[in-house]
Amino acid sequence: RRTAILISGRGSNMAALIAAAQAPDYPAEIALVLSNRADAGGLALARSAGIATATVESRSFKGDRAGFEAAMQAVLDQKGIDLIALAGFMRVLTPGFVAAWEGRMVNIHPSLLPAFPGLDTHARALAAGVRLHGCTVHRVSASVDEGPILAQAAIPVLVGDTEASLAARVLEQEHRLYPAALAWVAAGRTDPPEARGALANPLP
Ligand code: GRF
Numbered sequence: 001r002r003t004a005i006l007i008s009g010r011g012s013n014m015a016a017l018i019a020a021a022q023a024p025d026y027p028a029e030i031a032l033v034l035s036n037r038a039d040a041g042g043l044a045l046a047r048s049a050g051i052a053t054a055t056v057e058s059r060s061f062k063g064d065r066a067g068f069e070a071a072m073q074a075v076l077d078q079k080g081i082d083l084i085a086l087a088g089f090m091r092v093l094t095p096g097f098v099a100a101w102e103g104r105m106v107n108i109h110p111s112l113l114p115a116f117p118g119l120d121t122h123a124r125a126l127a128a129g130v131r132l133h134g135c136t137v138h139r140v141s142a143s144v145d146e147g148p149i150l151a152q153a154a155i156p157v158l159v160g161d162t163e164a165s166l167a168a169r170v171l172e173q174e175h176r177l178y179p180a181a182l183a184w185v186a187a188g189r190t191d192p193p194e195a196r197g198a199l200a201n202p203l204p
Contacts (some may be wrong), residue, residue, distance in 0.1 A: 001029065003186065005018075005032070016178060019179075033052070083103075108177070118144070124156065
């Protein structure tokens with residue numbers, strides 16, 4: 001399946017997906033990395049991995065979300081994309097765009113949804129005093145961070161954890177979880193991913 005990864009920043013999840021997709025039997029081909037910011041660090045990483053990149057600057061659309069998305073859709077069409085993986089993509093998508101990609105767009109979020117949708121998840125997890133934290137891969141629906149959950153990985157919150165230490169341990173899990181979950185979606189599977197060993201949750 002021809003897959004586009006949408007990014008806004010450093011692109012470490014993107015890099016993990018690109019690396020996994022190099023395996024000959026991986027069911028998704030990363031055919032495009034699309035950024036809404038020309039200064040996203042992930043663009044250079046993608047180029048050095050030999051992946052086609054494109055930028056549609058959201059800033060230049062000045063709040064015209066439909067116009068921004070139409071420009072993205074044109075690039076996606078031109079590249080023959082049929083699956084989207086959001087990886088640190090920081091724009092909210094309109095219900096129209098989400099509907100057009102229903103069943104074909106996934107996202108990774110740095111918390112155990114439905115806890116802590118939105119931003120600053122690690123600081124909020126610490127402030128709330130949760131003992132377990134982690135990341136979630138979910139299908140994208142029109143409400144932000146609320147689509148059906150495909151896979152999760154959990155880690156314990158340790159005494160002395162800071163926002164940075166927690167973020168680093170969750171990110172490690174993101175890089176493990178996202179390639180496995182994207183493979184599951186790209187292969188068109190419908191059995192619950194939790195039943196698969198590849199997505200088993202490795203609590204240390
Ligand atoms: C990740 O924590 C991702 O879950 C969140 O934004 C961060 C992006 O990091 N949505 P990166 O660009 O993949 O390194």
